[in-house]
Amino acid sequence: MKIFTAQQIYQADKFTIEHQQISSDQLMERAAIQLFEWMHSRLQGAEVIIQLFCGIGNNGGDGIALARLLKEAGYTIQVHVVNYSETRSKDFLLNLERLKDRKIWPDFINDDSSLPEISPNDIIVDAIFGIGLNREPSDWVGKLIQHINQSQAFVLSVDIPSGLPASQVPSTTDHVIRASYVLSIQLPKLVFFLPETGVYLNQWELLDIGLNTGFLGPEQVAFHFVTLPEVQSMYRPRLKFSHKGTYGHSVIVGGSYGKIGAVQMAADACLRAGSGLVTAYIPECGYESIQTALPEAMVLTDEEDNFLTSIDIPFDPSAIGIGIGMGTGEKVVKAFESFLKKTDQPLVIDADGLNILSKKPELFKYVPKASILTPHPKELQRMIGDWKDDFDKLEKAKALATKYGIVLVLKGVHTITLYNGLGYINSTGNPGMATAGSGDVLTGILTGLIAQGYDSLQAAIFGVYLHGLAGDVTASIESYDAVKATGIISNIGKAYLELFKRPEVEGGNTA
Ligand SMILES: NC(=O)C1=CN([C@@H]2O[C@H](COP(=O)(O)OP(=O)(O)OC[C@H]3O[C@@H](n4cnc5c(N)ncnc54)[C@H](OP(=O)(O)O)[C@@H]3O)[C@@H](O)[C@H]2O)[C@@H](O)CC1
Ligand SMILES: [K+]
Numbered sequence: 172m173k174i175f176t177a178q179q180i181y182q183a184d185k186f187t188i189e190h191q192q193i194s195s196d197q198l199m200e201r202a203a204i205q206l207f208e209w210m211h212s213r214l215q216g217a218e219v220i221i222q223l224f225c226g227i228g229n230n231g232g233d234g235i236a237l238a239r240l241l242k243e244a245g246y247t248i249q250v251h252v253v254n255y256s257e258t259r260s261k262d263f264l265l266n267l268e269r270l271k272d273r274k275i276w277p278d279f280i281n282d283d284s285s286l287p288e289i290s291p292n293d294i295i296v297d298a299i300f301g302i303g304l305n306r307e308p309s310d311w312v313g314k315l316i317q318h319i320n321q322s323q324a325f326v327l328s329v330d331i332p333s334g335l336p337a338s339q340v341p342s343t344t345d346h347v348i349r350a351s352y353v354l355s356i357q358l359p360k361l362v363f364f365l366p367e368t369g370v371y372l373n374q375w376e377l378l379d380i381g382l383n384t385g386f387l388g389p390e391q392v393a394f395h396f397v398t399l400p401e402v403q404s405m406y407r408p409r410l411k412f413s414h415k416g417t418y419g420h421s422v423i424v425g426g427s428y429g430k431i432g433a434v435q436m437a438a439d440a441c442l443r444a445g446s447g448l449v450t451a452y453i454p455e456c457g458y459e460s461i462q463t464a465l466p467e468a469m470v471l472t473d474e475e476d477n478f479l480t481s482i483d484i485p486f487d488p489s490a491i492g493i494g495i496g497m498g499t500g501e502k503v504v505k506a507f508e509s510f511l512k513k514t515d516q517p518l519v520i521d522a523d524g525l526n527i528l529s530k531k532p533e534l535f536k537y538v539p540k541a542s543i544l545t546p547h548p549k550e551l552q553r554m555i556g557d558w559k560d561d562f563d564k565l566e567k568a569k570a571l572a573t574k575y576g577i578v579l580v581l582k583g584v585h586t587i588t589l590y591n592g593l594g595y596i597n598s599t600g601n602p603g604m605a606t607a608g609s610g611d612v613l614t615g616i617l618t619g620l621i622a623q624g625y626d627s628l629q630a631a632i633f634g635v636y637l638h639g640l641a642g643d644v645t646a647s648i649e650s651y652d653a654v655k656a657t658g659i660i661s662n663i664g665k666a667y668l669e670l671f672k673r674p675e676v677e678g679g680n681t682a
Contacts, residue, residue, distance in 0.1 A: 172401070173387065174394040174596070175358050177302040177337040183357075186386035196262045198380060199229060202356055203236030205378035206329060209354055210237075211244060214294075222249045222289060223296040224319065225263075225277070226333070227256055232263035233329050233356075234298025235277075239270050250277035251287060253299050255312050282311040289322035297326055297348045299333035302360070308334055313346030320349045328353045331360055332371045340367050340560040347371050357382045359396055364585040364596045365561040394594040402636045403670060405629050409445070418447030419489030419622025423615065424510075425523070427503070428477035430496030431457030433522070433611045436656050437495055438468045440615030443663035444634070446490070446622040454478050478503050482510040491516065492618035494524020495611045504531070511537040517627050518542040521614040522550075529553035540576040541627040543617055547582045547610065565594065578627045580617075580635060582610065588631045595632050599639025601654075603646045608656025613638045616663065641666035 175183065188195055210221075221241060225234035231252070238250045250270065270277065278287070289295065297319065300308070308316065316334055319326060326348060331337060334347035337360050341347050353363070353375040362368035363375055395401070410417065421441045426434040431453060438451045438461070450469040451461050455476045462470055473479045480502045484491070491514070497503055507527050517539050520528070525546050528534055532554075538544075546554060551564070555571055558564035565587070572579040572589045579589045584602075588595040616638050620630035644662040645654050 172359065172396040172398055173390070173392040174361050174396055175387075175390070175392055176361075179390060179392070180302060180356075180358060183382045183386045183390075187381070187383040190383050190385060191381070195229075196265055199232050199236055199262045199266070201380040202233050202329075202378065203240055205380060206233065206237045206354055207240040207244070209376075209378065210241070210294075210327070214246070216245060218247065220247050220249065220290070220293045221296060222251065222287065222293050222324075224251050224253055224280075224299050224315070224333075225296075226253050226299040226301075227259040227263055228301065228303050229260050229262055230298050230301025230303065230329055230333070232260055232266050233301070234296055235263060235266040235270055237296065237298070237329075238275065238277075239266070239273060242273065242275055248275070249287070250275060252277045252279045253312060253315060254279045254281050255299075255309060280315060282309065286315060286318045289319065289324050291323040293322070293324045295319055295322070295324045295326045296329065297333050297350065298329040299348070301330045301333075302337045304334065304336055307342060308346050313343060316346050316348055320345070325351045327351065328372070330354070330356045331362070335362055335368060335371050337362060339562060341371075352376070354378050356380055358387075361394055364396070364587075365565075366583060367561045369584065393592070394596060396596050396598060397632055397636055398598050399670070402633055405625070405633045406670060407623060407625060415447035418445055419619075419624070420448040420450065420486070421446040421490045421492065421618045421622040422450045422452050422471075422484055422488040423495070423618060424452040424479070424482055424484075424491060424493040425495040425497040426451075426453035426457050427479070427496055427498040428454070428456050430498070431460055433496030433608065435461050435464055436608050436611045436660060437492055437615035437618070439465055439657075440612040440660045440663065441492065441619035441622070442467050442615075443660055444616040444619030444623075444637070446619035449619075450484075450488070452479075452482065452484065475502075479506050481506050488516075488622075490519070490618045490621035492519040492521070492614045494520050494527075495522045495614055497523040499523050499526050499530065503527075508534060508537075511539075515539050517621065519545070519614055519617045519621065521545045521610060525550045525554065535575050538575055538577060541578065543578040543580060543621075543627050543631050545580040545582060545610065545613060545617070551581060565589070569594070578631045580613075580631050582613070586635045586639070588628070588635060590628050590631070597632075597635045597639055599636050600642050601639075601646045601651055603651035603654030604639070604642040604659065606654055606656060609642070609659060612641075612656050612659050615660075637663065637666050637670075640669055644669060 225231035328350035332348040332350040586597040617634040
């Protein structure tokens with residue numbers, strides 16, 4: 172699913188109005204009807220007070236049109252116009268007239284007005300600012316927003332929480348609505364997914380107002396939101412006439428004394444992701460434990476007991492994952508360096524592989540093109556230095572990925588894959604996955620997918636989704652708190668099944 176900028180959304184609106192030969196007011200009415208139906212299907216006429224706070228632009232227009240529909244359905248409403256500018260939009264004014272025609276009189280909130288009382292039991296509709304926000308709200312509007320936030324009422328934001336810019340971090344954090352729920356018109360906004368701006372909303376959902384696909388389809392975007400249909404289309408089904416060699420031979424390189432479990436988990440996840448064969452390349456000390464715990468894997472050992480001193484794989488692997496539990500001692504760094512210099516197939520590099528690259532950035536030029544690097548925020552910071560905010564972070568990370576032709580997977584609540592100037596935002600996963608070894612599992616999955624013939628970008632997008640889905644399956648069985656990396660591994664199979672599960676049909680017959 173594409174993520175458009177505010178500018179592109181305005182273009183999509185314009186295109187739709189021209190090509191569907193409708194008025195902008197009819198498009199606003201579509202939005203209002205969708206908003207109304209969403210609320211009405213949940214409230215079912217409940218006797219609750221709905222307070223609508225509407226600005227004077229088209230976001231406010233949506234709110235005013237919604238107020239009319241709510242009133243017509245018998246709801247108790249209070250409409251407040253947040254009168255922050257004299258420049259009112261045409262469709263706002265049109266809808267205000269329609270409201271007055273029905274004898275509904277909003278109150279106007281100005282800079283010297285007292286703030287309306289809000290009970291925690293009320294429902295707030297926040298239609299103060301939409302994607303047209305282009306500067307800091309005035310102080311009195313900020314205070315009204317704070318007042319709404321402190322009310323403990325359920326806050327439903329129209330399109331975007333008011334005060335949150337569509338593609339920038341807000342400068343005054345308490346002058347932004349904290350939305351319980353956002354009904355986003357047609358398309359998600361980039362700010363929903365970034366840690367610094369995603370905190371302003373709890374949940375979101377899209378309302379389809381029929382923007383023209385003739386525009387949305389071909390339009391290029393910088394970010395995609397990766398959902399099930401995109402991932403399903405990447406899946407490579409197993410062939411009937413195939414053998415384990417068809418699905419590749421992966422090697423997981425890493426481990427040191429006390430950190431052999433990381434390699435074991437990555438190797439296990441690699442097998443579960445579907446790699447035909449998996450070899451663990453580790454220091455001698457891990458030989459017995461991996462052979463015992465993971466009989467499906469083969470093991471090659473370094474001559475040194477406790478850490479790696481040389482990395483010589485005596486065959487041509489289909490994919491290599493490297494760096495986990497490896498340490499960053501002098502001899503390990505040397506072994507990693509000489510390995511990088513003699514390898515040109517794309518690698519999956521994680522953990523200490525990334526830490527070594529941060530310590531010796533001159534090694535970046537030896538990282539094979541299309542390698543996947545999977546930093547968590549601290550590892551990323553070591554790689555690209557400090558960032559001003561989330562948008563700056565994305566720009567810096569994109570620049571690094573483009574400079575070296577690598578795929579960067581920024582692990583987080585919404586993991587973001589960056590490649591060739593574009594970003595792919597993941598939609599699966601949960602807070603339970605912030606647990607030891609979760610990253611090792613991802614490394615194993617990505618390596619296993621490359622071994623099976625997925626190209627690096629597909630492996631990253633598909634693998635991150637599958638990893639998150641396996642975590643979601645685990646949490647649904649065991650709770651967020653109890654998710655463990657080995658649990659995620661054991662649910663990779665269920666996650667694959669989940670990818671193609673058909674929705675249940677009412678009446679029970681899914682045939
Ligand atoms: N387009 C469509 O067809 C559809 C759009 N829809 C809806 O329209 C929404 C976008 O509407 P919008 O463009 O009118 O902008 P909105 O966010 O309401 O702001 C209003 C104006 O306020 C101003 N302003 C900005 N910041 C300010 C500040 N800090 N303090 C004071 N003033 C400030 C600024 O005007 P300026 O003063 O810069 O001239 C801005 O234009 C969108 O989110 C969706 O809900 C739906 O109806 C579906 C169809
Ligand atoms: K809003």
